[in-house]
Amino acid sequence: MATHKLLLLPGDGIGPEIMTEVKKVIGWIEKRGVAAFTIEEDLVGGCAYDAHGRAISEGAMKKALAADAVIFGAVGGPKWDGVPYDVRPEAGLLRLRKDLGLFANLRPAICYPALADSSSLKREVVEGLDILIVRELTGGVYFGEPKEIVTLENGEKRAVDTQLYTTSEIERIARVAFDLARTRGNKVASAEKRNVMKSGVLWNQVVTRIGREDYPDVALEHVLADNCAMQLVRWPKQFDVVVCDNLFGDILSDVAAMLTGSLGMLPSASLGAPDPATGQRRALYEPVHGTAPDIAGKGVANPIAMIASFGMALRYSFGLGGEADLLDRAIAAVLDEGLRTPDIYTEGTVKVGTVAMGDAILAALDRLAA
Ligand code: NAD
Ligand code: IPM
Ligand code: MN
Numbered sequence: 148m149a150t151h152k153l154l155l156l157p158g159d160g161i162g163p164e165i166m167t168e169v170k171k172v173i174g175w176i177e178k179r180g181v182a183a184f185t186i187e188e189d190l191v192g193g194c195a196y197d198a199h200g201r202a203i204s205e206g207a208m209k210k211a212l213a214a215d216a217v218i219f220g221a222v223g224g225p226k227w228d229g230v231p232y233d234v235r236p237e238a239g240l241l242r243l244r245k246d247l248g249l250f251a252n253l254r255p256a257i258c259y260p261a262l263a264d265s266s267s268l269k270r271e272v273v274e275g276l277d278i279l280i281v282r283e284l285t286g287g288v289y290f291g292e293p294k295e296i297v298t299l300e301n302g303e304k305r306a307v308d309t310q311l312y313t314t315s316e317i318e319r320i321a322r323v324a325f326d327l328a329r330t331r332g333n334k335v336a337s338a339e340k341r342n343v344m345k346s347g348v349l350w351n352q353v354v355t356r357i358g359r360e361d362y363p364d365v366a367l368e369h370v371l372a373d374n375c376a377m378q379l380v381r382w383p384k385q386f387d388v389v390v391c392d393n394l395f396g397d398i399l400s401d402v403a404a405m406l407t408g409s410l411g412m413l414p415s416a417s418l419g420a421p422d423p424a425t426g427q428r429r430a431l432y433e434p435v436h437g438t439a440p441d442i443a444g445k446g447v448a449n450p451i452a453m454i455a456s457f458g459m460a461l462r463y464s465f466g467l468g469g470e471a472d473l474l475d476r477a478i479a480a481v482l483d484e485g486l487r488t489p490d491i492y493t494e495g496t497v498k499v500g501t502v503a504m505g506d507a508i509l510a511a512l513d514r515l516a517a
Contacts, residue, residue, distance in 0.1 A: 150183040151465055154214040156191040156207070156243075159236060160438025161501075162220025164446065165453035168505030169218060172457055172474065175512055182465055187214070191243070192222025192236035192438075202239030211243055211431075216464040218457060219243070219433035224440045240433075244284050247429045249417035250316070251323045252282040252396060253459070254435055256383075256403035256413060261482035265408030265491040268380065273406045278386045279331065280403055281324040282396025284417055286316045287346070289393045312346045312392065317353040319420065324390035325362040332387030334366045338375040338395055347372075350392065376402055400435050409490040410436040411449025414456035416463050430464045432456040442489075446500045449488040451478055454508060477511035484511075 153173070157166035173184055189195075189207035196202055202222070211217050222236040232238075243249070258266065258276035266273045291309030298304050321337070328335045337354040341347035351369055358367040370378065372395040378385060379402050391399060404413040413436065419429035434452030442448055455478060462471035486507050487496045499507070 148180065148183055149465070150185060151215045152213065153184050153186050154207075154210045154217045155186060155188040156211075156217060156219045157188070158192040158220040158222040158438065159194055159226075160221055160224050160440050160443035161448035162192070162222070162438060164443070164448050164501050165434070165450040166218070166220045168450035168501060168508075169453050169457045171505055171509050172454055172512075175509055176461070176467070176470060179470070179516065181467060181470060191219070191239040193224055193227040195239060196227060196230060196234055196236060201234045202236050203242055208242070208246060211247060212429075215427070215430075216460045217243065217247070217431040218460065219431055220453065221434065221436065221438040224438045224443070241289065243431060244417060245290060247417075247431060248285065248419040249429060249431055250283060250285040250420070251320055251418045252284040253323075253327070253416045253418070253463075254280040254282060254396070254400040254403065254413060255415075255459075256280065256400070256407050258407050259412075259479050259482050261479070261485075262408035262412070262491055264493050265487075266406055268406060272382065272384075273408075276383055276406055277331075278383060278403065279327060279388045280396055280400045281320065281327065281388055281390040282400060283312075283316065283320040283390075283392050284396075285393075286312055287393035310344060310346050310392075310394075312349060314349070314353055317350050318357055321354045321357045321390060322361070323418075324388050325358065325365050328365045328388040329362075333364065334368075334387035335362075336368050336370050336375065336386050336389045338370050338372040338389055338391040338399065340372050340395075341369075342371060346392070354390065372399070375399060379403055379406065404435055409449060411439075411452050411488065411490045412455075413452050414454075414459055416456070416459040418463060428464075430460065432460045432464075446502065447489050448501050449490050450501050450505050451488075451508075454478065454505070473512060473515055474508075476515055477508050480511040480515065481507045 157163040258273045263270045263274040288310040291311035339347035339350040404410040458474040461467040485496045
């Protein structure tokens, strides 16, 4: 039986609350006897800043580089609004993404049948929804240089962020999107703003070429990113895989989250390039949502995005697709039973907290596996 090295980074706000629920699922997988895990835990984000004066320590970075998968909660919050930019909580997450080379961020948005009435959109718009946003995660305006605020001679300040992409960066994320499309609906929509941005022109050219040369069987369409945001709300089921740059992917995935009922439902996987020798890829799994400061500490956060992110780890890092499917079915079963954290509550269902939701998923796993 394989032993996998996990690094748990709960982070701030609701991060530790939802990580507690994932630990139960990790224990369940171990008990099932399909894999063993060695588990380390460390600080990231605001709590790391409080302890070490930086958003992630070198020790934690080392552990992340040595891990088979990092399971990440969320970082940030109003407490750290005033800390210097370079050591703000979010810098810990960005460093992990960059230093681990996690260029491909997979953000599936699935509307579970039982939640079709929890979305702010009409049932017929979201029912049966299953789309995948493939977000480029280590380039673009998040990391381009210069990135600075300078004071001009007249005393005014000027802020600069640089949107920057190279051919190879676009090629590799396009390939991830096309490969994944082949395992699903065989359709890719590439979202950019070629009408305004040079990086959008290059993005469009490269994705078009890769599609034509290597994936002629996959249907490719190009959509301007602003229109894509609108289309996601108008009729999201027209999409299968949406591929886009770092910033558009951040925004479009929050939009997609609401199609599923709540930001608390959306998991993600951030993957590096496969090692040529072993085929293994570095990976970090995290919910799409943040630290939810408005509900942190109240025991009401929805743990499903975090638990489903661990499900993605089972699938993409540990070759345990069967267990990942089981976990998805357990989540669906609990929702079918009518259990709801407050973010997905609708009349006639049963409101539960974070721990009760985690326990119910465990109980469903037991039932399904029996
Ligand atoms: P947020 O995602 O934390 O919260 C937005 C809204 O969604 C809030 O009303 C919150 O209560 C709700 N929500 C989010 N997750 C939920 C869950 N699991 N269950 C129930 N409700 C949930 O976004 P924000 O308020 O804009 O950001 C707060 C902090 O989190 C900021 O510091 C931001 O930088 C950080 N953030 C971190 C990550 C991350 O670590 N990956 C992602 C996004 C935001
Ligand atoms: C996300 C978050 C992060 C991002 C922040 C916290 C750096 O919003 O993962 O969606 O902007 O990528
Ligand atoms: Mn985001």
